[in-house]
Amino acid sequence: MVALASTVVFAVAAWLTITNAPGWPRVQASFFDWETAKKSLPALLDGLWLNVRVLVVCGILILVIGLAVAAVRTLRGPVWFPLRALATAYVDLFRGLPLIICLYLIGFGLPGLRLNGIPNDPVVLGSIALVLVYSAYVAEVFRAGIESVHPSQLASARSLGLTHAQTMRIVVLPQAVRRVLPPLLNDFVAFQKDCGLISVLGAVDAVRAAQIESASSYNFTPYVVAGLLFVVLAVPSSRLADWVSRRAARRQNAGGPGA
Template identity: 40%
Template sequence: MDERPPQGGGRRRVNVYMIAGGLLLFPPYGVMGAVAYSRSRRLAGIDHLESQTQALKARDRSLAAMGIGAAILVILLIVAIFTLNDFAVARGYFDFEVIREALPSMTRAFLRLNVSLAIVSELIVIPWSIAIALARGSKSKAVAPIRLMVLMYGDLFRGIPALLTLLIVGYGIPRSGIPVLSKISPFWAMVIALTLVYGAYVSEVIRSGISSIPRGQLLAARAIGLTEYQAARYVVLPQAIRVVTPALLGWFVVLIKDTSLVSVLGLLDAVNIARIGVVNYASLTPLVAAALLFLIATVPLTRLTDMLLARTQARMQGQ
């Protein structure tokens, strides 16, 4: 027989509150938690190990009951919101006739502008960020002025909201009078703005990946005759990019969503088409349709990011 002091009063009160919450929110699981807690109390002075086991079961079942109950309440609340006032909210946000009419033009705008802008910007952001990361991480005194410049660049564009950068570049470049640049299209002005913003963030991600590679690998590459540039290109960077691929995908998801900011410049992307649809159809459904387009583009990438992150963590733990 294993006799130990029973649980403290504070923990006992917490258990009672949890069981009460479970019984209130989802009685089937709440009852199971209450039964397990009762067994735990009966065994407290007889079999400590079994008492603790029953206490853990009571806690887990009570938490499950509270979670299920809370989820049911949220679902009921959403249903109530959409069905009140003769389904006024449902008709305002989910008019399927409006979706059927507005979705084709919004999809074309989404693919032509939002997706294209995200892909082109990403193709420029990656090499730009690699160059920034290498310059920032270099220890050579010869590149000290460049290192200071890229440090200031990172602080500047991480500190300014992306929307302000898009407005400054989108309105400023055409009015600058600079040859060639002043005549570029709004699309490429937005590419420049997004590259400047995301280069500041992604370069830090790549720099962290470079820092995670053991320095011994760089020294070994130099020992076999590779230059510092060759060692970085063929040894360090491939491993660093593989390490930070999940983070890069995460930033690409954010980039896709931030292409909606170009709507403030009047470009006919999916968001602006949706805003026009709100006026034409006197319904908020086009905005919901635009949100669905972004979800279709970003959710699979988010799940892929999670999968790659789990695989990377498993590989690192295996080492």
């Protein structure tokens, strides 16, 4: 009850402070115009549908590539050193490279080569950049999960005659995925927002649609609407990530399977 009351008091105080500011009427007209919001909403929803499609397709590719890179980085033996070094270099490069720079390099650099088969579609080029960067982050999450499995379980599986591939598929990966599911979902929430960055290449997603609508109406309300749409898209994922994190914590505290 005290927490609720303090929250209400703070919200009311913040609202009164903002609405009584000298520049509030101008800000309200520029950022919170209802008619502009209604007029721009259809275009923004069309753009958001593009973001959702990019999110789904790239999300699947990121999981597959990230898991493959993580598996390569956990290979043992000198014969696998070239692959391990290549995977490590890939992770170091794309984890250190800012996403916006990667988007520019891929989006404008690849078409500039003028090679046959190189796409010119900004959606495809932006998706490639997103997959390259986020696969590096997800690979490290998967690698942490794989290396968290106790070596005795790997030794037991090999003593039963399982191959390395069978050991990974039957013993290691099921445990690793359960353990890293909360951080994976957090990365997914961040990825939902970063899908809007493909607009810098000219893709007409929700952000680019907001820019077009804002330029035609001389009003910033479309940006606010686009931001709210991304929030609505991210809230279910955020709550799912919280639920999975609490469930994993309860299982670990209870000493359940996979803890």
